[in-house]
Amino acid sequence: MKHQPDARPAARARVARNTVSEDLVVDAALRLLDAQDFEQISMRALAAELGVGTMTVYTYFRSKDELLQAVRNRVLGGFHPPTATGEWYERVAACCLSLYEWLIERPAVLRVLFACPPTEGDFAATATTALELILFELRRAGLDRLDSARGYATLLQYTFGAALRQLYAGDATEKAGHVRARLDALSPELHPTIVDLASELARTHENSTEQYVFGLDLIVTGLRVKAGASRENE
Structure with missing residues (x-):
């Protein structure tokens, strides 16, 4: 059973373009991916999450695939094995x-x-x-x-x-x-x-x-x- 958001989030206040960065775009993509499958993620939805125009997102990532690869690189680098003892x-x-x-x-x-x-x-x-x-x-x-x-x-x-x-x-x-x-x-x-x-x-x-x-x-x-x-x- 796929998780469905309880309600559509309220529209975010628009922010100045120069306050956005690649890291913030990736952060926003991860938030969206926590709630829905990647097929449902679009550059338009990501722009709405950030409160900017769609073209602002394209300034940092030329395509959805390029964005998802950046997200992939982020999550792959996020795991660190524990320091364990014993046998x-x-x-x-x-x-x-x-x-x-x-x-x-x-x-x-x-x-x-x-x-x-x-x-x-x-x-x-x-x-x-x-x-x-x-x-x-x-x-x-x-x-x-x-x-x-x-x-x-x-x-x-x-x-x-x-x-x-x-x-x-x-x-x-x-x-x-x-x-x-x-x-x-x-x-x-x-x-x-x-x-x-x-x-x-x-x-x-x-x-x-x-x-x-x-x-x-x-x-x-x-x-x-x-x-x-x-x-x-x-």
Whole structure:
């Protein structure tokens, strides 16, 4: 369910053109993206958000794509892994959880990352610090080169996928209620196990972070086992 603004915001007072900057335009785009999909964002809507004429926005960005790339660069540089202690797998899990929470904190982040067309050099900007931290820990744990790369890819795919699911899931309590209603409508003769676990299945929709942490633990546990086997085979 996509978030719909409760009401159209009041028109902003117009401001002098020389008070606008690239940073302010990007800030305004992020505010709009927090509330709606990027397809709904236009240079005209952005100008209205800033209280300036549309041509003022074009002074700083020649097109919507150019603007969204600037927004993308801003959000990609906004994640910084936490300083974590403990075993290697605890540090990896802490980094992934922090990334997940960062992604779901502002809808604009995911909308920009998944909506904007990639450009040359995006890889270097995409949470490179997290990439270095996770790969370093996986290698130090004993995983070989390919398994380390695949382990990182699995962790990131799961993290981004879970965050994207949360973005479009809507209200958690409402979602859990809908899931429970659909499960209760199933035939216990045809689907006895599903019906028996209906309450537990509905609960997986009640708290997205709790569900994410459960899956993250499964992945990290598998990596621990694989790392242990690699050390034994050395």
